[in-house]
Amino acid sequence: MSFDKTIHLPVNADEAFALITEPERLRRWQTVAARVDLRVGGEYRWTVTPGHHAAGTFQEIEPGKRIVFTWGWETGMDLAPGASTVTITLEPDADGTTLRLVHEGLTPDQAAAHAEGWNHYLERLVAETSTASGAGPDAWAAAPDPIDHLNCAEASLAVLLGVQRKLTPADRDKATPCESFTAHELLDHLAGSLQHIGGALGADLSDDTDATPEVRIAGLAQVSLEAFSRRGIEGAVDMGFAELPATMVAGILNVELLVHAWDFATATGQEVVASDVVTDYVERLAQQTISDQVRANGSFAPAQPVAETAGSLERLIAFTGRTVAA
Incomplete structure (x- = not known):
């Protein structure tokens, strides 16, 4: 056939x-x-x-x-x-x-x-x-079924790249919700995180710092996620500073991809398009990953208040210490 x-x-x-x-x-x-x-x-x-x-x-x-x-x-x-x-x-x-x-x-x-x-x-x-707007986000990529650590990370990557695709050189020096980080500094931070995680998983990574933000992050994330897919989420990963459960490393990766998508979008006046299936799952991963000890070392601010009617993305963002506009 x-x-x-x-x-x-x-x-x-x-x-x-x-x-x-x-x-x-x-x-x-x-x-x-x-x-x-x-x-x-x-x-x-x-x-x-x-x-x-x-x-x-x-x-x-x-x-x-x-x-x-x-x-x-x-x-x-x-x-x-x-x-x-x-x-x-x-x-x-x-x-x-x-x-x-x-x-x-x-x-x-x-x-x-x-x-x-x-x-x-x-x-x-x-x-x-x-069309002037192009194909836009793909509904088929929005809500993995079934969802797990790695499928969710790929869906979070789709959200992030959709935001980064619209970044321009004029956005480089804009302030972001990450304290003291401009958009370009946040990009460097995210690239470094992907290199750290991918390297710990045995990926062969090359950071193209001259590429557009989307191309730069897509290249690093693709290789890192492939390495995670080959390895699986069993056992522990040597992160250099400590051995962490692979599920925790996958949780960190999800939080990095989806929360920083919101950071870039907020800095540049964009709207994050993410399904509740993904944001609910990443919220649960964040709750398992961001402990009081992690907050104490300065990686995350204290969780912020959020309205009872807030959606799962807003709850996730507030849990990571960011202020969600009313």
């Missing part, structure tokens, strides 16, 4: 090729995170939605014209990485580019499931290229 669909994109073929191959562009319409080694024989790994990771290798590459790659899932679907093949062909037309996607090597059940997925994401690709 196969899935075969053709769409029109109002962009030239080179731009269309970038949208289907470059991590920064893929995150606009299809993935939470993406690692791409764009060469024949090179591997890719895409976090399509939290907890669901597609992987394979590139078989043919003709920039601006055609790309062929194997496709499968690390877990679920009974379709291992490399077990099926996707071919995307680009043809210039009078108003842009015709894109044809053919996914072959599927069982009837797999074809039906992938048809739903490809239709969803190809619609988002059309929206990304056709």
